[in-house]
Amino acid sequence: MNKIQSLKIRRMEVSDIAPLANIEKQCFSRPWSAREFGHLIEKTDAYYLIAEVTDDHGARKVVGTAGMRIVCGEGDIDNVAVLPEFRNQGIASALIEGLLNAGREKGIEEFTLEVRVSNASAIRVYEKAGFVSEGIRPGFYEDPKEDANIMWIRKKDPAN
Numbered sequence: 001m002n003k004i005q006s007l008k009i010r011r012m013e014v015s016d017i018a019p020l021a022n023i024e025k026q027c028f029s030r031p032w033s034a035r036e037f038g039h040l041i042e043k044t045d046a047y048y049l050i051a052e053v054t055d056d057h058g059a060r061k062v063v064g065t066a067g068m069r070i071v072c073g074e075g076d077i078d079n080v081a082v083l084p085e086f087r088n089q090g091i092a093s094a095l096i097e098g099l100l101n102a103g104r105e106k107g108i109e110e111f112t113l114e115v116r117v118s119n120a121s122a123i124r125v126y127e128k129a130g131f132v133s134e135g136i137r138p139g140f141y142e143d144p145k146e147d148a149n150i151m152w153i154r155k156k157d158p159a160n
Contacts, residue, residue: 007091009098012048012065014041019062020050027081029143045070047106049098051082051091066095068103068111075103075111080122092122096129100153109155114148116141126151 012020017037024031040046051064064082068075077099082091103111114137115122123133131151140148 006054007089007094008052008054009049009094010052012037012041012050012067014038016050016062016065017041020065023062023065023081023083024079026083028079032079040067043069047099047102048079049095049102051086051095053086053091064091064095066092066099068099070103070106070108073108073110075099075108077111077113080113080125087121092125093128096125100129111153113151114140115151117147117149123149123151129153 017034020037021032021034024033037048040048046067046069048065048067050062052060053063054060063086064080066077066080068077070076077096080092080095082095100111111131113126113131115126117136130153132153133149134152135150137148137150139145
């Protein structure tokens with residue numbers, strides 16, 4: 001694990017596309033391509049963040065990403081990824097918090113995501129952020145085939 005000196009969460013830029021494609025290759029069995037990330041920058045319903053760290057020598061490196069699409073007034077979070085050597089340092093939590101804050105600024109009150117049922121560490125991160133499991137989507141993932149845990153943050157009922 002690499003120790004980080006500083007962490008910056010910011011909006012994805014064109015210059016981040018190649019590093020993000022590399023992160024995808026290291027984190028997912030079916031990674032998104034640089035071209036797919038490039039299309040997201042142009043979309044008004046997409047909000048993607050990157051995590052950038054600075055090491056002891058002042059070098060900056062993109063080490064994570066998380067995205068959200070706004071669908072029917074809800075925030076659909078996808079592609080949360082942190083390079084393996086930078087995990088367990090709060091980067092994924094910071095990315096999720098950034099997405100939730102950005103969504104709330106846009107008036108979004110409900111957020112959803114899918115996560116592999118076997119990904120206990122990611123599920124803990126999402127639960128810490130306030131997500132609750134609401135069901136299973138059978139066979140959602142490929143390579144390997146696996147069910148998805150569907151998680152939500154729902155609008156609070158003012159009557160309760």
